[in-house]
Amino acid sequence: MKRESTAQSRVERLLxxxxxxxxxxxxxLLIWVEVAPGPRGSLVTGAITxxxxxxxxxxxxxxxxxxxxxxxxxxxxxxxxxxxxxxxPMSHLPMGITRRGVAVLDRVPxxxxxxxxxxxxxxx
Amino acid sequence: MMGTMxxxxxxxxxxxxxxxxxxxxxxxxxxxxxxIFAVPIIYTMEVWWLxxxxxxxxxxxxxxxxxxxxxxMNYFSGYREDASWGEVFEDAMITQxxxxxxxxxxxxxxxxxTTASSLRVVLGQVSMLAVPIAFGASVARSQFLxxxxxxxxxxxxxxxxxxxxxxxxxxxxxxxxxxxxxxxxVLMIAxxxxxxxxxxxxxxxxxxxxxxxxxxxxSGQSQRRATExxxxxxxxxxxxxxxxxxxxxxxxxxxxxxxxxxxSLLEVIAMVVxxxxxxxxxxxxxxxxx
Numbered sequence: 001m002k003r004e005s006t007a008q009s010r011v012e013r014l015l016x017x018x019x020x021x022x023x024x025x026x027x028x029l030l031i032w033v034e035v036a037p038g039p040r041g042s043l044v045t046g047a048i049t050x051x052x053x054x055x056x057x058x059x060x061x062x063x064x065x066x067x068x069x070x071x072x073x074x075x076x077x078x079x080x081x082x083x084x085x086x087x088x089p090m091s092h093l094p095m096g097i098t099r100r101g102v103a104v105l106d107r108v109p110x111x112x113x114x115x116x117x118x119x120x121x122x123x124x
Numbered sequence: 125m126m127g128t129m130x131x132x133x134x135x136x137x138x139x140x141x142x143x144x145x146x147x148x149x150x151x152x153x154x155x156x157x158x159x160i161f162a163v164p165i166i167y168t169m170e171v172w173w174l175x176x177x178x179x180x181x182x183x184x185x186x187x188x189x190x191x192x193x194x195x196x197m198n199y200f201s202g203y204r205e206d207a208s209w210g211e212v213f214e215d216a217m218i219t220q221x222x223x224x225x226x227x228x229x230x231x232x233x234x235x236x237x238t239t240a241s242s243l244r245v246v247l248g249q250v251s252m253l254a255v256p257i258a259f260g261a262s263v264a265r266s267q268f269l270x271x272x273x274x275x276x277x278x279x280x281x282x283x284x285x286x287x288x289x290x291x292x293x294x295x296x297x298x299x300x301x302x303x304x305x306x307x308x309x310v311l312m313i314a315x316x317x318x319x320x321x322x323x324x325x326x327x328x329x330x331x332x333x334x335x336x337x338x339x340x341x342x343s344g345q346s347q348r349r350a351t352e353x354x355x356x357x358x359x360x361x362x363x364x365x366x367x368x369x370x371x372x373x374x375x376x377x378x379x380x381x382x383x384x385x386x387x388s389l390l391e392v393i394a395m396v397v398x399x400x401x402x403x404x405x406x407x408x409x410x411x412x413x414x
Contacts, residue, residue, distance in 0.1 A: 011144040015151065016214040019221030026224055026247060026254075027187065033244040034180045067242075071176055094176035096245035100316075 043067040044093070046077060046116040049100070058105045062116040064090065065098040075121040079103035082112030093121070150265055153340040154219055157264015158226040158257040159332055160409050163300065163402045165256050166230045167309045175249030183251045187220075190255030194219050197262040219265065223258030224250055233324050234398075235316045264340075289411055293365045296410020297372040297403035304402050305376040314394035322397050329369070329397075329404040334362045336408040365411070369404040370396055376403075 043066075050061035060079050066072055075090040084105040093099055105114070165171055178186075194216035199209075227250045231237040237246050304310065317325070336342065338358045373396045377383055383392055 009144055009147060011147045012214075015147060015218055019218045022221045022224055023187075023191075023217060026251060027184065029243065030180060030183060030247045030251065033247065094173055094245075096176065096242040 044072065044075065044118045044121060046118050048114055048116050051114055053108075056107050056109070058084075058108045058114055060103045060105065060114045060116070061100065062103065063098050063100045064093065064116075064118060066093045066095050068095050070095055070123070072121040072123060076119040077101065077116065078119050079105070079114060079116045081105050081108045081114040084108050084112075087119075149339070149341045151218075151222070152335055153342065154222045154261035154265050155226060156332065156336045156340045156342075158219075158222050158261040159230075160336070160405050161260025161263060162223075162226070162253065162257040163405055164303050166227070166234070166253060167304045167307065167313075167402065169309050169312065171252055172231075172236050172249050175247075175252050176245055178248060178252070183248055186255055187251050190223075190258055191216055191220055193255075194258050194262055197259065215265070216262075219258045219261040220254065222261040223254035223256075226257045226261075227253035229328070233321065233328055234313050235321055236313075264342075289361060289365065290368060292410040292413065293368045293407035294372055294410075296413075297369045297407035298376070299410070300406025301372055301376050301399060301403040305373075305382075305399055306380055310377070310395055310399045311382060314391065314398045317394050317398065322394055325397050325401055329401045330362055330366055332401075333365055333369075333404050333408045334358060336405070337361065337411060342412050365407050366400070366404055369407045370400045372407070373397075373399040373403045 044064060045067065046062055046064045048060055048062050052059040052061075058081055060081070062077070062079060064075060064077055071092065071094040073092055075093050077088045077090060079086050079088065084107060086103045086105060088101055088103060090099055090101075103116075108114075175183075195212055198215045198219070199212045228237070228246075231246075231249055231253070236249065374392075377392075377395050377399060382395060
C-alpha cells in the first residue's frame with residue numbers, strides 16, 4: 001500500500017527542515033570538534049566509589065575514567081591501603097569511558113585509608 | 125494568444141489535516157521501524173567503540189554512504205508512488221534524522237552516553253548507529269504497510285485472541301531476545317544502571333510496544349482495536365505483553381546462566397528490564413505478523 005505523491009503539506013516541509021538541520025548539525029559538530037583547539041592526549045583519573053570493611057579485609061570499588069581524546073591500552077591501576085597493595089591491569093580503555101573494578105586487600109589496619117592511582121598506560 | 129490560468133485552489137482544510145496525520149503516522153512508523161530493526165546493533169558494544177576509534181573522515185563517509193543508500197531505498201521501495209527526486213531526497217533526509225534521534229535516545233537510556241561523555245565520542249557513536257537505524261526506518265515506512273485483508277474468516281476474539289497475542293509475543297520476543305541475551309552487553313548495561321535509568325527503560329519499552337501496535341498504523345490496526353477480549357484494549361494489551369516479555373527475558377537470562385545465587389534482587393531486575401526492551405520490541409513485531 002503506497003501513498004500517492006501529492007503536494008507536500010506544511011508538516012512534511014517542517015519535518016524535512018528539522019531533519020536537515022539535525023543532520024547538518026551533527027556533521028558540523030563532528031568537524032568542529034575535530035578541528036577546534038582543545039586538550040589533546042589522555043587524561044586518566046581513578047576514584048574510589050565504595051569501600052566495604054569486614055574485620056581487617058577491605059573491599060575497594062573503584063572507577064577509572066579516560067577523559068582524553070584517544071583510547072589507551074595496558075592501563076596499570078594500583079590500589080593500596082597501608083602496607084597492602086594490589087595491581088590490576090586494564091587492557092583497553094576507550095576515550096570518554098569509565099571502567100569499574102574491585103580490589104580486595106587483606107590485613108589492613110583500621111586507620112589505613114585506601115587509595116587508587118593510575119601508574120601508567122600505553123598510547124595507541 | 126496565451127490563455128490565463130486560474131490560480132490553483134488551496135487544498136481543503138480536512139485534506140490538509142489528513143496529510144498531516146499521514147505524516148505523523150509515517151514518522152511514528154519510521155521511529156518504530158528504526159528501533160525494531162536496529163535493536164541488536166544498538167546492544168553491541170563493539171559498535172559503541174567504533175564511535176571512539178574511527179577517524180572523522182570515516183565517520184563522515186559512513187554518514188554520507190548511509191544517506192546515498194537511504195535515497196536508493198526510498199526511490200526503489202519508498203512509500204510514495206511516482207515520487208519526484210526532490211521528495212526522495214527529502215524522505216531520505218527524514219529517515220537519517222530518525223536514525224540520529226533513535227540512536228541518541230537509546231544510547232542515553234542504555235547509559236552509554238552520559239553527561240560525562242565527550243562530544244566527539246557521542247557524535248561518533250550516534251553517527252555509527254544512525255545509519256542502520258535509518259535503514260530500518262526506511263523499510264518500516266515502505267514495507268510494513270499491508271492492506272487490510274479480508275479472507276472471509278472472522279478474526280478470533282475473546283480468549284482466542286488473547287492466546288494468539290500471548291503466543292506471538294513469546295515467539296517474537298524469544299527470537300529477538302535470543303540474539304542479545306547471550307552477549308555481555310546486557311550484563312554491562314544492567315550493572316551500570318541506576319533506578320532512574322531502569323524506570324526510563326521500562327517507560328520506553330511500554331511506549332514502543334504501544335506505538336508499534338496501536339500508533340504506527342502498520343497493519344490491521346483498526347481490526348485489532350475492534351477485537352473483543354479481556355486483554356485486547358490498547359492499554360491492557362500493552363501492559364500484558366510487557367509483563368510477558370519480562371517473563372521471557374527472565375527465562376532467557378536464567379537459562380543462559382547469567383543469574384547466580386550471589387546476585388541481588390535489584391541486579392536480577394536490572395538484567396530482566398534491560399533485556400526486556402528488545403524482547404518487548406520483538407514481541408510487538410511478532411504480533412504485527414498476525
